[in-house]
Amino acid sequence: MIFSLMLNYRKTLCSSLFFLLLVSFFFSELISSSHIAVLPVFEWMETTWFGVAGKTWGALFAVVQAGHLVGLGVLGGSVIASDGRLLGLFKGLPMRLVVDRCHSVFAWSLALLVATGIFMACGVAIKIYYMPVYWYKMLALTLGVLFVFFIRKPILDRDLDQVNPWLLRLLAISSIMIWFTVAATGRWIGFS
């Protein structure tokens, strides 16, 4: 009986377990030992071609950063349009059309953000390693990607009339919170 329940609700159980592990990680010694363990990776990042290019040519870094900001703007726009529609805004537009179109725009802008973000991170790897806000951004980004592709999309791929409107609102609010945090912490890194 319990085994069959676990089998039928494995995604729900995995999500609960994921949050339990995340909270345990935050309140354990593991967080500081993991932080120390990844330092060599950040030192190596600065020695890569990306790291050297980013540090040597300020203009190149600025151009890539401009691409990063454009990607962030497009991603923010797709999140506002899609989640705004789920929250009941833009009622003149069909929900299915808005959600599907925004998802493809979102996926491309996320790819642009990650690609330009890796280049920028290589240029200032040691600096960001010591910034707590960078780690919060990475946490928010990881949560966001997992949320969008493994939680939000499977629900929104169903017939939207069959999904509880309160669940749609909860998905929209959490999505806005995640991407707002990613954008805000990203700008925070830029101003630190």
Next chain:
Amino acid sequence: MSNKDDFKARDDRGAGIVFAGGIVVFFIVYWYFEVQSVRELLEMAYG
């Protein structure tokens, strides 16, 4: 809708509630502490 699809839909819905709820709680706590730390810094700087 078959029984299997029904379970899948319920599982997706359950995971959605757990994950989205977890995110909302996590970020409310996170931003609360960030705002508090900014307020403390401003109080130290300007009284």
